Amino acid sequence: MLFNSIDFAIYLPIVFIIYWFITNKNLKLQNAFLVVASYVFYGWWDWRFLSLILFSTIVDYSIGRFLAKENTLNKRKVYLWISIVTNLGFLGFFKYYNFFLDNFIQAFTWMGVPVSGRALHIILPVGISFYTFQTLSYTIDVYRNKLKPTKDFVAFAAFVSFFPQLVAGPIERASNLLPQFYTKRVFNYxxxxxxxxxxxxxxxxxxxxxxxxxxxxxxxxxxxxxxxxxxxxxxxxxxxxxxxxxxxxxxxxxxxxxxxxxxxxxxxxxxxxxxxDIAEFWRRWHISLSTWFRDYLYIPLGGSRGSKKQQIRNVFIIFLVSGFWHGANWTFIIWGALNALYFIPLLLTNNNRNxxxxxxxxxxxxxxxxxxxxxxxxxxxxxxxxxxxxxxxxxxxxxxxxxxxxxxxxxxxxxxxxxxxxxxxxxxxxxxxxxxxxxxxxxxxxxxxxxxxxxxxxxxxxxxxxxxxxxxxxxxxx
Amino acid sequence: MNLFIKKTLTFCLFLLVLISLRFWILPYYYGNDIYASKIAYFEKTKTPFNTVLFGSSRLYRQLNPRIIDSITTDYNIKTFNFASPATFYPESTYLYENFIEENDSKKIKYAIIELQHLELFKNNAKTIKGNYWNTTSNMSHCISLINDSHYSKKKKNRLKKTILLSFIYRVLDFTSIKDFFKTKNTFNNNNNNGYYSLQQEVADKTSNLESILEYYKKFNLDISNYKKLVQTAKLRDNLDVSKLTVNNSHLKHLIQIIKLSKEKGIDVIYVLPPKLNLEYYKALLPIVNLLPKNNIIDLSSYKDHTNLYGKDASFDFYHLNNKGSRLFSIVVGEKLLANLNKAK
Incomplete structure (x- = not known):
């Protein structure tokens, strides 16, 4: 369902009325209703892909629970990687399979080794990049002990599928959004x-x-x-x-x-x-994604610490990954690289926070x-x-x-x-x-x-x- | 919360009133490009037309006014074809009722209207063409017609939802005003008084009906299509009309149109075309039996009009080609003449 459609103009008041007048007495019921409303919203486009969201929800909820019980670092790492591989695996398959296949074939053909492979007709599930990153942030935060894993499956399902931001963000952090599902919402005029x-x-x-x-x-x-x-x-x-x-x-x-x-x-x-300047631009553009990459990729890579060489490398990685996140096409990667090139002089001259x-x-x-x-x-x-x-x-x-x-x-x-x-x-x-x-x-x-x-x-x-x-x-x- | 809802509703209600003001500016036919351009032509032309045709492509593509005029010369009939593609019931009657309301009815003596059953498509409900005619009265009429129909409960609910959706879209779709003034689509008169056969349009190099041409070619290559066509037509002939349910809402509306027209000096003749699907015949044949005989031309019988079902007369399942259209126009012309003679 599109926000700019008459369908949504009819759907929103219905959900609003049920949410505040019928389900408001019971928090669990209200959250459950939000899950249903979100699934209907998403299923309006293609109900088949609801299974992906549900699967992702179950996997990350379960991993959160396992992480809560596990104190051994190695085992915790394994759980974290299961979550990363599962989530990025889906994303990789639906979004990047054909891209990698094409480039693989082209590279080998260029080297004189002709190989063949069949491109698949894959439909990209709407919003997969957004909710994948949102659920990943939950597992990573739980792994880092920055967030207590939730016991409430319904609240977690509502957090993953929350319809206003399900298909195109903002990519919310579990630490900000998830607790809001635990407390009773009071209508504020x-x-x-x-x-x-x-x-x-x-x-x-x-x-x-x-x-x-x-x-x-x-x-x-x-x-x-x-x-x-x-x-x-x-x-x-x-x-x-x-x-x-x-x-x-x-x-x-x-x-x-x-x-x-x-x-x-x-x-x-x-x-x-x-x-x-471009540094300010990136603090103001798609903030939820920029900060996601900053917290979960840039800082773990070393951020702006270390040698100049490392700093340049980190900036490049961030922008290239950000470009690639947008789509499986070299155009996005070049777009990311260009932004990195714009950014690096500011970083090297310490002018990135002017x-x-x-x-x-x-x-x-x-x-x-x-x-x-x-x-x-x-x-x-x-x-x-x-x-x-x-x-x-x-x-x-x-x-x-x-x-x-x-x-x-x-x-x-x-x-x-x-x-x-x-x-x-x-x-x-x-x-x-x-x-x-x-x-x-x-x-x-x-x-x-x-x-x-x-x-x-x-x-x-x-x-x-x-x-x-x-x-x-x-x-x-x- | 109550204050919020009250204020939001007031805001929306006023907005609704504000956007509804466009209905004062727009002509009643704003969603039908071809009809709009036909009206523009009709109002400009000096030809003293006194007979009008209303309906879908089954009249637009198949009923040639010149043939009707040549058969009914004694009555000095001058026919103009106002039918347009995909103009189903109640859009066609909506256009007709507004037409006689707006035009100097003294000039018009006869109206030939295609007899159709309610045809609603969910996807069309969102388009301007699919909802501009859906006024409050048309919507309530459609709902009572659906209630009276022989359809299953499930189908009735589906149709009601579609009509409701179409109504909501009509009210909220503000783009109609902009689109109407942008519309430059004109019908190709070709000196045919509003008639344009499908085969001709497809053959015209200016047309953009390539997909229809492909469909036409495929249809003609597959001989089994004609067998299916004839099978359906024979099933229609075997229907026991006395056992079929009469849709009273539909009948009442059709009789009302006859009366309303009579008051304006217009004789209405409904034409039940050949090659409709069986469901429509099931709904329409009981009505045909109850309409005054002088107000109906029934061409639905396969036995009586076998020539309209042959390969040489067909364009596709539902439409006739040039030859079929000529045959169809002659039959309608002759039946009209017979009706006029009887009335004399």
Missing amino acids: TKAVDGLRQILWGLFKKVVIADNCAVFVNIIFDNHQEYSGSTLVLGAIFFAFQIYGDFSGYSDIAIGTSRLFGFNLMQNFAFPYFSR HIEIVAHDKSYPSLKAVLKILLTFGITTLAWVFFRAESVAHALQYLFGICSLSLFAIPEIRPTYLFILLVFFLIIEWLGRTNKYALETLFCRYKRPIRITFYYFIMILIFWFSKNEQTFIYFQF
Whole structure:
């Protein structure tokens, strides 16, 4: 079920009513209902893959229980590895089997040893990368004794399958989300209203910004040979907004929906396009994944300790794995490598933590220097996005070569005025709300109710007006 | 909690009112591109049409107004075909009822409407074409029609869910307004007064019906298809109509349309086409028996219209090719003439 579908618009109030009015007297019942509601939500897409979630739930719950009883380090390690191998095994099979097979065959053929293998027609289960990482974090935290293993299977099943964030995150830590299933949720008016506001803004980002950018992105990327360099630049910029609107929009809806049910999820995006360098960008983009890699991969590898060589190696590993997490294609790996290359100079010069606060956090306008830095960061990020969007490395290179021509200075063939206006409006709202968790959080709260409500209606009308037929979220494929 | 629900409902209700304002702007046919372009043509043309056809592709693709006009010259009939693809009941009657409401009915003397049974597809419910006609009155009519039908309880529930879903989508799907103004799809008149045979459209290089052409070729290569077609048609002939249930809601609606039209000076003639599936005949034949004889043309009998079932007349299971359409138009024209003579 898509968040931007009428199905969900009908489903959400039904779940909400049952959750708060029928199952609210008994915590176990309420959690069990959340599991059922989440399974229905997921099964709406393809019920066959529910077995994967259930299997993953049983495996990690059992391993958590075994770890609780086991004090021997070696045995604990074995349990941990069973969990890692099982979870990553599923992920590897569904997501990477054909990629590895293709590359294996190509490599051997290149070496003059022809081998054959049959690619499988594999459907990638929606959200597998997300819930796999979420359950893995549980086992790892239990192994590290940072988290007490749960005895409550229903609560654990609800944690794994919690429908607002099941298919595209935020990738929650067990230490944050799981305890919320142990305590009785109390309805909080302010929290629920805030949730609705965040859903509204998420829908705007997805339906108005991302889906409308997508129309032009698809045209330009699919027919890049026919367009001037300036149009290709525009296509890349539109994609930068598409992916941001799409993914952060999804996260906003997920967080907002969770708040309606009394849950708090972590912030996943913090206005990344206002970043002044790439290090800041990565602290503000897909925070739940970045911190996951930081805690479970980067730090165990040594992090920023050790020699410069080791630091560079660690940064490269993190970004390459992050790229590969996004998809089984060399384009994602190159995207990761590019980001690593952007990041390393900052790390080597100890400038990777220069910008912790949001730009102009105590002022209305940024300095010229900050604007130039933001533009530069946005520029190099957009350049990397070309690899992320392209079908293949060759496609991305042709696209970039297309940009590097005299036609870069020509007037773009595609100039969707309405989209430019929407983007300017979007950026203004994002700028005004940049010090909050999401742009609309407190933006209009200081105004009188009629003004505030009119603004919300205006956003709703924009959503209705610019909506297209239920476009799927990009991040579902990851 | 109560305050939250109250405020959210008020917000949503007002939003609903706000988005429903679009129904004031949109014409009643906003979800049917072909019909919209036919209306545009009809309103522009100087030809004094006095007879209109409403229905699905079974009339759009098969009933040639020029043939009807040539047979009924004594009555100075000038026919325009308003039928459009996949326009099933009650969409077709919805269009007709609104058409006579909006147009100067004095000009129209006869309306030929395809007799159809309720046809609902779950996937279509989400499309504008599949829900723009689903007004509150159409939805409640459909529900009572489903209740009165001979279908199993399971099928009734499924159909009710579909009609409800389609209604919700109609109300919430705000894109309709944008799509309507974007629509540039026009029918190919080809001097045929709204008629366009399937075979002709497939043959036209401008058409995008390649998949249908492939289907047509496959259908024609497999001789067993004709056997199946004839078998079904024979089963229809063997039906004991007296034992079939009459759908009173459907009958009442059809009679109401006859009366409403009469008030506006229009004679309605329902046409029961050949080659429908058996389930539809089971639902429609008892109604045919109860409708006034002058208001019905029944072409469902295989025995009486064997020529419409032959390979040389068929396009596929449900449609006729050029030759079949010509035969069909002649039969309808002749039956219409007979009805008119009787009424005289």
